[in-house]
Amino acid sequence: xxxxxxxxxxxxxxxDQVRAQLADLELAQARFLEDLQRANAATHQxxxxxxxxxxxxLAPNGLQRVADxxxxxxxxxxxxRTVATQHRAQLEQRLxxxxxxxxxxxxxxxxxxxxxxxxxxLQHLPTLRESVQRVSKDPDLxxxxxxxDESAWWTFAYHRARDAGERLVHRYGNSLKxxxxxxxxxxxxxxxxxxxxxxxELRSMTAEVEELKTLLREEAWVxxxxxxxxxxxxxxxxxxxxxxxxxxxETALLQTFAEHEADVGAxxxxxxxxxxxxxxxxxxxxxxxxxxxxxxxxQDLELALEEGRHAPSVTSAELxxxxxxxxxxxxAARKVHEAAITRLFHFAHWERGTPEAGxxxxxxxxxxxxxxxxxxxxxxHRTQSAIPAPLWAKREERDAPRASTTRHxxxxxxxxxxxxxxxxxxxxGGGSAAGMPEPIVNPPRGVPxxxxxxxx
Amino acid sequence: xxxxxxxxxxxxxSEDHLLQEEDxxxxxDGWCATARVGYEFLSVGDLERKGLSPAILRSLERWMxxxxxxxxxxxxxxxxxxxxxxGAARSFLRVVAERRQRSSR
Numbered sequence: 101x102x103x104x105x106x107x108x109x110x111x112x113x114x115x116d117q118v119r120a121q122l123a124d125l126e127l128a129q130a131r132f133l134e135d136l137q138r139a140n141a142a143t144h145q146x147x148x149x150x151x152x153x154x155x156x157x158l159a160p161n162g163l164q165r166v167a168d169x170x171x172x173x174x175x176x177x178x179x180x181r182t183v184a185t186q187h188r189a190q191l192e193q194r195l196x197x198x199x200x201x202x203x204x205x206x207x208x209x210x211x212x213x214x215x216x217x218x219x220x221x222l223q224h225l226p227t228l229r230e231s232v233q234r235v236s237k238d239p240d241l242x243x244x245x246x247x248x249d250e251s252a253w254w255t256f257a258y259h260r261a262r263d264a265g266e267r268l269v270h271r272y273g274n275s276l277k278x279x280x281x282x283x284x285x286x287x288x289x290x291x292x293x294x295x296x297x298x299x300x301e302l303r304s305m306t307a308e309v310e311e312l313k314t315l316l317r318e319e320a321w322v323x324x325x326x327x328x329x330x331x332x333x334x335x336x337x338x339x340x341x342x343x344x345x346x347x348x349x350e351t352a353l354l355q356t357f358a359e360h361e362a363d364v365g366a367x368x369x370x371x372x373x374x375x376x377x378x379x380x381x382x383x384x385x386x387x388x389x390x391x392x393x394x395x396x397x398x399q400d401l402e403l404a405l406e407e408g409r410h411a412p413s414v415t416s417a418e419l420x421x422x423x424x425x426x427x428x429x430x431x432a433a434r435k436v437h438e439a440a441i442t443r444l445f446h447f448a449h450w451e452r453g454t455p456e457a458g459x460x461x462x463x464x465x466x467x468x469x470x471x472x473x474x475x476x477x478x479x480x481h482r483t484q485s486a487i488p489a490p491l492w493a494k495r496e497e498r499d500a501p502r503a504s505t506t507r508h509x510x511x512x513x514x515x516x517x518x519x520x521x522x523x524x525x526x527x528x529g530g531g532s533a534a535g536m537p538e539p540i541v542n543p544p545r546g547v548p549x550x551x552x553x554x555x556x
Numbered sequence: 557x558x559x560x561x562x563x564x565x566x567x568x569x570s571e572d573h574l575l576q577e578e579d580x581x582x583x584x585d586g587w588c589a590t591a592r593v594g595y596e597f598l599s600v601g602d603l604e605r606k607g608l609s610p611a612i613l614r615s616l617e618r619w620m621x622x623x624x625x626x627x628x629x630x631x632x633x634x635x636x637x638x639x640x641x642x643g644a645a646r647s648f649l650r651v652v653a654e655r656r657q658r659s660s661r
Contacts, residue, residue, distance in 0.1 A: 253651055254620050256630040259644035266647070 108405070110419050115401040117423050118394050121430050125391045128437070132383045135441060139379055142445075143372035144342075150365035151341035158184075158334055169356065170344055175337060184333055188326065195322045201315055211312040214305055221302040225295075232295045235272055235288045240264040244281055345369065354456045368450040374461035375444045378475060385474040386437035390430075440470050557638055558595050558628075559586055561645040565653075567591045577625065580615050582607055584627060593652055595628040595645070623659040626652045 154166050160177035167175035174180075203210055235241055247261030265281025276291070278284035325332075345353060350370055357366035414422070443465050452464045462478045472478040562569050573587035573594065583606060587594030598608070619625050628648045635641050 252617065252629075254617070254627060254629055254648070256628070256634055256641070256644050259628075259647035259651070260634070260640055262647045262651075263640070263643035266643075 106416075110414065110416075111401055111405055113419060113423065115398065115405065117427065118398045118401065121427075122391065122394050122398065124430070124434065125387050125394070128383075128387045128434070129391075131441075132379065132387065135379055135445075136376070138445070139372065139376040143369065143376055146365070146368045146372045147342045147346055148338070150345060150362060150369055151338040153362050153365050154341055155334065155338050158330055158337075163337075166341065169360065170341065172340065172344060175340065180333065180337065184329065187333075188329055191322055191326050191329070195319065195326070198315065198319045198322060203312065203315060204319070207312050207315050211309065211316070214309045214312060218302065218305045218309055221298055221305060225298060225302065228291065228295050228298060231275065232288070232292050235268070235276075235284075236292070238268065238271070240267050240271075241285075241288075244268060244285070350455065358456070364451050367453045370455060371447070371450050371453045371461050371464070374453075374455075375447075375465070377477065378444060378462060378465075378472075379441075381475040382437065382440055386433055386440075390433065436470065440466065440472075443467070443469065557642065558630075558645055561642050562586065562588070562593070562595070562649065565646070565649040567593050567649065569594055575625075575627075577619065578615070580612050582612055582616075587627075592625045593628075593649070594626075595630060597630045597632045599632040623655055626655075 154169075155162060155175075158180060160181075163175050163177045163180055167173060167177075198204065201207075241264075243264035244261050247257040251258035251261070253259075262281065265284070269278060269281055269284050272284060272288075273279060276284055276287040278287050345366075348356065350373070353366055353370060357363045360366070447465050449464070453459060453461050454464075455461060460478065460481050462472050462475065462481075466472065471482075473482055559569055559571065567588045568590075569586035569588045571586055572583055573589070575582050575584050575587055575594070584594050584596045586596075596608075603609075616625075616627055620627065626648075628645060630641070630644075
């Protein structure tokens with residue numbers, strides 16, 4: 101393989117690895133959106149649990165305690181009782197009015213009867229309608245009617261009509277039991293009237309069936325509303341508590357419940373909110389920022405390939421080591437990110453969160469496994485708080501390449517890239533003036549910036 | 557065509573026949589002197605040329621009511637199809653036969 105071909109193969113390998121890592125980060129983006137939804141749902145669930153804990157029933161004592169605690173006068177037992185009484189009165193009035201309908205007592209029997217009659221009518225309707233329409237739509241009927249009464253018997257118009265009438269008798273005489281056009285016309289008219297009557301009766305029967313059904317449904321609905329009145333009122337008051345607590349700022353929420361038995365519930369709400377807040381900076385730090393770097397690098401590599409410029413010559417073994425190191429860093433960052441997300445969502449010790457005492461939800465979630473100063477809230481806390489950060493493992497040292505060959509490869513690449521940056525772009529189609537291998541004008545950003553998941 | 561339909565019913569007509577009845581003289585399109593049955597095509601522009609005045613038409617109609625003669629009056633503008641005309645002619649001849657039967661009783 102020539103030096104140039106070898107350099108091109110190196111660039112291609114670099115590009116393929118960048119592409120694969122970008123594909124990984126695309127997946128992480130989809131997971132981020134799912135996690136956000138999951139976190140929001142969990143916060144809402146925590147609020148609902150808190151409300152249910154505060155208001156398990158409509159017992160007056162409990163209501164009064166919650167009304168006092170949250171400063172919500174509409175939760176006072178008197179107010180709640182008055183609202184319930186008014187609501188019940190409205191429902192009972194509606195029930196009485198439904199039961200006052202004269203059809204109410206026999207509504208079921210009436211409905212059965214009306215539906216039976218409706219069924220009968222529906223059974224006869226198609227045959228009759230078909231018979232009437234068959235004659236009505238026959239063009240000979242209009243020809244017969246247009247001339248037979250208006251013309252003298254010796255005229256063409258009279259006999260044309262009469263002939264059409266004869267054809268009608270031939271076609272429908274048997275079914276209508278008519279032997280002359282006049283008789284056929286009379287019988288057809290009778291059938292048509294019968295059809296109109298039947299359709300009208302069917303309409304009124306259908307309306308009656310619907311009215312009776314509505315009457316019965318209305319009664320069932322009102323009874324159900326009365327039966328579930330307390331349950332619905334409790335749900336509505338719990339929703340009121342949820343809305344109130346949801347609107348409370350962090351400090352107010354924790355202060356409100358500081359001495360209360362529902363303190364852990366309030367801490368859970370606070371913790372769930374913090375979890376939702378942490379997701380985005382985590383995503384930006386571990387995915388977005390890295391994705392931006394990789395996209396820029398991919399662009400450079402694509403351009404280099406297009407213009408025939410290639411990475412400085414390094415041996416295949418050196419490149420193997422470089423790619424391995426990059427991949428290891430990429431995988432390590434992904435694992436740290438995933439571990440952080442897992443910790444966020446698996447956390448259940450809400451009593452450990454003490455933000456009101458200067459504690460940080462982040463530390464409670466991570467238990468000292470990740471510093472998280474890339475999160476503004478955490479960084480601010482580290483500088484302001486007197487509480488020391490947990491003792492972090494020296495991951496940077498642990499993850500650094502140990503093999504001297506790796507250090508050597510990286511050093512060689514960095515040296516070559518630096519040399520390219522100094523020398524500027526090569527003349528098209530040729531090597532550099534110094535006889536160096538063809539460099540790339542915008543070299544990849546050298547060794548990727550180490551992920552700072554352990555930058556504490 | 558009407559001539560053939562009439563012939564099927566035993567009425568043999570001569571065409572453009574001079575019909576003379578009382579003081580009326582008029583040339584009709586088809587006439588059987590034996591059966592005293594015929595036909596006449598009417599069109600608005602033709603009535604005067606054929607000498608069919610309203611008075612003559614009234615006389616012809618009166619005689620038909622009296623079953624003295626039978627003339628099938630066809631408004632040429634009303635004819636849709638040949639079949640329609642043939643069917644109407646057959647109907648006319650049936651009515652004539654019925655009237656003859658009634659009047660002979």
